Amino acid sequence: MKDFGYSINKDKQIDFDDNNKEVMNKVLRMEPSLQVCIACGSCTATCSAGQFTGFNIRRVHTFLRRGEVRFLKKEIMKCMFCGKCQLVCPRGVNLRNLILALHNSLEINGL
Amino acid sequence: MNKPVVIIGGGIAGMEAAACISAKGREVILLEKTGQLGGHLLQWDRLFPTRRKSSEVLRHLEKGMNDGISVHLEAEISGIENNNGVFIVKLSDGREFEGSALLLSTGYSVFDARKKEEYGYGIYDNVITSAELEEFFRNNRQENLLKGIKSKRIGIVHCVGSRDEKVGNLYCSKVCCITGVKQAIEIKELLPESEIYCFYMDLRMFDRHFEEMYYEAQQKWGIHFIRGRMSEAAENADHTLVVKVEDTLTGLPLKMTVDILILLVGFIPSPETARLAGMLGIDSGEDGFLIVEDEHFASNSTSIPGVFISGAVKGPVCIEHTITDARAAALQVLSYLDSEIAKWRNSETVK
Numbered sequence: 001m002k003d004f005g006y007s008i009n010k011d012k013q014i015d016f017d018d019n020n021k022e023v024m025n026k027v028l029r030m031e032p033s034l035q036v037c038i039a040c041g042s043c044t045a046t047c048s049a050g051q052f053t054g055f056n057i058r059r060v061h062t063f064l065r066r067g068e069v070r071f072l073k074k075e076i077m078k079c080m081f082c083g084k085c086q087l088v089c090p091r092g093v094n095l096r097n098l099i100l101a102l103h104n105s106l107e108i109n110g111l
Numbered sequence: 112m113n114k115p116v117v118i119i120g121g122g123i124a125g126m127e128a129a130a131c132i133s134a135k136g137r138e139v140i141l142l143e144k145t146g147q148l149g150g151h152l153l154q155w156d157r158l159f160p161t162r163r164k165s166s167e168v169l170r171h172l173e174k175g176m177n178d179g180i181s182v183h184l185e186a187e188i189s190g191i192e193n194n195n196g197v198f199i200v201k202l203s204d205g206r207e208f209e210g211s212a213l214l215l216s217t218g219y220s221v222f223d224a225r226k227k228e229e230y231g232y233g234i235y236d237n238v239i240t241s242a243e244l245e246e247f248f249r250n251n252r253q254e255n256l257l258k259g260i261k262s263k264r265i266g267i268v269h270c271v272g273s274r275d276e277k278v279g280n281l282y283c284s285k286v287c288c289i290t291g292v293k294q295a296i297e298i299k300e301l302l303p304e305s306e307i308y309c310f311y312m313d314l315r316m317f318d319r320h321f322e323e324m325y326y327e328a329q330q331k332w333g334i335h336f337i338r339g340r341m342s343e344a345a346e347n348a349d350h351t352l353v354v355k356v357e358d359t360l361t362g363l364p365l366k367m368t369v370d371i372l373i374l375l376v377g378f379i380p381s382p383e384t385a386r387l388a389g390m391l392g393i394d395s396g397e398d399g400f401l402i403v404e405d406e407h408f409a410s411n412s413t414s415i416p417g418v419f420i421s422g423a424v425k426g427p428v429c430i431e432h433t434i435t436d437a438r439a440a441a442l443q444v445l446s447y448l449d450s451e452i453a454k455w456r457n458s459e460t461v462k
Binding site: 012014015016017028037039059062063066068 | 326329330333338358360361363364365368
């Protein structure tokens with residue numbers, strides 16, 4: 001095809017229909033307590049890694065739940081597994097296992 | 112002051128207040144504009160958060176309808192006269208009633224979802240309201256809605272007609288959040304394979320057991336909650352719907368296809384309430400709901416002596432609280448009549 005010098009940028013919107021829900025479903029099966037997250041952000045506020053890096057565990061979980069998994073591998077490397085997030089969580093979510101389960105299922109899915 | 116109490120509106124508040132007033136030996140005239148007592152209870156299937164059948168609650172209220180209450184159905188009010196605390200209520204068919212006190216319990220109307228045109232209610236096939244879903248459940252006609260498909264993606268939209276200046280309603284309708292959670296669970300019971308997404312701004316689980324029901328929806332039923340007010344829905348050729356919303360927790364716009372969209376419609380002040388309040392001279396607030404004499408201590412009386420209000424005429428309210436409010440109203444009506452009698456006795460003694 002003739003090159004007219006134009007290109008199409010992918011838009012920024014989350015296309016939930018096309019997104020990868022496999023990782024989400026897998027992680028939810030491995031750690032069902034994630035289902036009761038109310039996105040309050042207590043975990044992120046107390047996060048040791050978040051004090052020094054851009055790591056935001058609440059957003060990592062939200063992105064996972066929307067099937068936006070492309071950036072997650074790089075993100076979860078920032079977690080130090082101190083477990084403070086889990087101590088403050090008002091819904092008793094096992095957040096350390098979120099990171100472990102993510103490592104696991106991202107790898108399986110080749111992401 | 113020895114005439115009956117006239118109650119206008121035979122819904123939950125009117126029925127309960129009638130039962131309480133009559134239990135104390137006062138005669139009651141209960142006027143209902145439709146052909147049946149029960150109000151909105153007749154529209155719902157199961158109630159939140161107990162999942163109790165609406166018909167069961169209605170049966171309880173009906174038990175209170177004793178001989179001291181004369182019920183008049185198809186009562187369309189054409190005029191009300193206030194002769195120094197004696198109320199003459201006239202119906203359009205010529206019937207006329209006199210009372211020493213008047214209780215207005217004419218309730219609310221459900222928001223007309225067509226006003227939120229961007230959601231496509233009345234335009235697209237698969238957009239329904241929460242009130243219609245109750246009707247499907249009540250008549251066991253869910254199959255008509257689901258059309259034999261076992262796995263569906265269903266969107267539930269919160270705050271339709273509430274917290275929305277564009278439709279003139281700044282207030283929260285209170286009960287829609289928990290209704291959405293209840294209906295999501297009910298759909299999931301019918302269609303365990305389906306995926307359900309609730310689009311919300313805040314989840315206002317204000318009452319006892321509501322938060323627990325929300326927890327159950329997440330934990331047991333895996334219902335998803337996406338924070339963001341839906342901006343629009345568009346219909347595909349196959350009658351599925353593409354919805355657009357900002358997922359405010361990721362800060363990104365999101366689109367997804369759903370098979371059915373359920374709109375959680377809120378309360379609006381009923382036109383009949385406005386008409387009767389106008390006749391009586393009861394003030395209403397900017398939101399259109401009626402104003403009580405004192406929010407804390409005279410929460411069923413109005414600025415007009417002898418005129419009382421109860422239930423959803425005062426604003427969005429759930430059924431449990433409506434029943435409690437009706438009992439409080441009954442007490443206020445009875446104390447008013449007692450004090451009127453006492454005043455009359457005193458004046459007789461002076462003579």
